[in-house]
Amino acid sequence: MIIALSSPAMKDHAMSTRPLFILVCSHEHEKIQMAAMMAAVAAVSETPVRVFVSMGAIYAFQKDLSDDERYQGGRFSDVLKDKKAPDAMALFEQGKTLGDMTIHACSMALDVLGWQEGDLVADLFDGALGLTKYLSDAEQGQLVTL
Amino acid sequence: MPEKKTIDARGAFCPGPLMELIAMLKLVQIGDDIEVLSTDKGTAMDVPEWVAKVGHEMVGVEDKGDHWSVVVRKAK
Numbered sequence: 001m002i003i004a005l006s007s008p009a010m011k012d013h014a015m016s017t018r019p020l021f022i023l024v025c026s027h028e029h030e031k032i033q034m035a036a037m038m039a040a041v042a043a044v045s046e047t048p049v050r051v052f053v054s055m056g057a058i059y060a061f062q063k064d065l066s067d068d069e070r071y072q073g074g075r076f077s078d079v080l081k082d083k084k085a086p087d088a089m090a091l092f093e094q095g096k097t098l099g100d101m102t103i104h105a106c107s108m109a110l111d112v113l114g115w116q117e118g119d120l121v122a123d124l125f126d127g128a129l130g131l132t133k134y135l136s137d138a139e140q141g142q143l144v145t146l
Numbered sequence: 147m148p149e150k151k152t153i154d155a156r157g158a159f160c161p162g163p164l165m166e167l168i169a170m171l172k173l174v175q176i177g178d179d180i181e182v183l184s185t186d187k188g189t190a191m192d193v194p195e196w197v198a199k200v201g202h203e204m205v206g207v208e209d210k211g212d213h214w215s216v217v218v219r220k221a222k
Contacts, residue, residue: 041161044168045199086162094165098172 019048019141021134027056028074029081029088031146036088036095038144043099050141051092052134054106057146058113060088061105061120089121096124104129148177156185156213163189163216164196171202171220179205182216190214 020042024035035051043049053061060070071077071088079085095101105120107128117125153170155163163184170180182189190207193216197204205217 037161040165041196044165045196083159085159086165091161091165094169098165098168 017047019050019137021138021141021143022049022051023134023138023143023145024051024053024057025055026146027059027072029060029071029077030074032057032060032071033076033080033085033088035146036091037086039101040091040095040099043095043101046099048141049095049099049101050134050137051101051103052106052129052131053103054109054131058105058109058115058120061124062115063119063121089124092124102126104134106131148179149174150179150181150217152181152183154183155189156183158184158186160186160188160192162186164192167193167216167218168196171218174220176220176222179217179219182218183210183213184216185213187214189216193218 020038022035022039024032026032039049039051062070067081067087071081092101092103096103103125105117105125105128107130110116110128117128151170151174153163153166155166158166163182163186167180167182174180182193184190190209194204194207197218201222203219203221205219208215
């Protein structure tokens with residue numbers, strides 16, 4: 001369906017409400033951090049955000065880990081920890097609380113690890129999802145992969 | 147009577163000051179001002195950008211030397 005947009009302002013509004021899809025695959029701290037920052041800021045800026053966590057990134061979302069266990073890898077990790085940058089899991093939680101954000105775990109990643117949704121950080125995930133469904137949904141918006 | 151609240155986010159890194167501002171905006175009344183004190187250089191640019199996007203009102207941005215003062219008025 002084609003929707004006529006009558007003014008630049010309306011075009012800007014329509015563009016700004018396209019969902020942002022963030023596909024997080026890397027276990028590296030700096031990429032988890034960037035995903036969390038993008039997700040939180042976009043969500044509170046009235047952009048719907050849809051996060052999909054797969055591959056090695058799923059390890060960072062396991063419940064009951066210390067910061068050193070959760071956040072590993074990437075040259076920037078030590079700097080982020082030393083300077084006490086905002087905690088990535090807390091940023092995802094804030095984005096969900098203050099904006100329109102969902103986070104889904106890759107069903108394949110859970111399957112190969114033998115994990116259940118209960119093995120993930122509590123109250124953060126909206127369930128497990130397959131890649132096909134996620135990519136189909138992502139056709140409606142902008143997809144960023146980290 | 148509009149009120150002014152201050153968030154001291156000095157020492158917090160991006161996007162901490164912005165997230166604190168947004169959380170506070172949920173709690174105050176329309177017309178109230180919130181001042182964010184921040185040592186994060188990005189805050190002085192990011193907050194006005196966010197305010198313009200979501201429809202609140204910028205009152206001002208001031209360089210205080212060792213930090214920035216950013217004042218936002220809740221408009222909706």
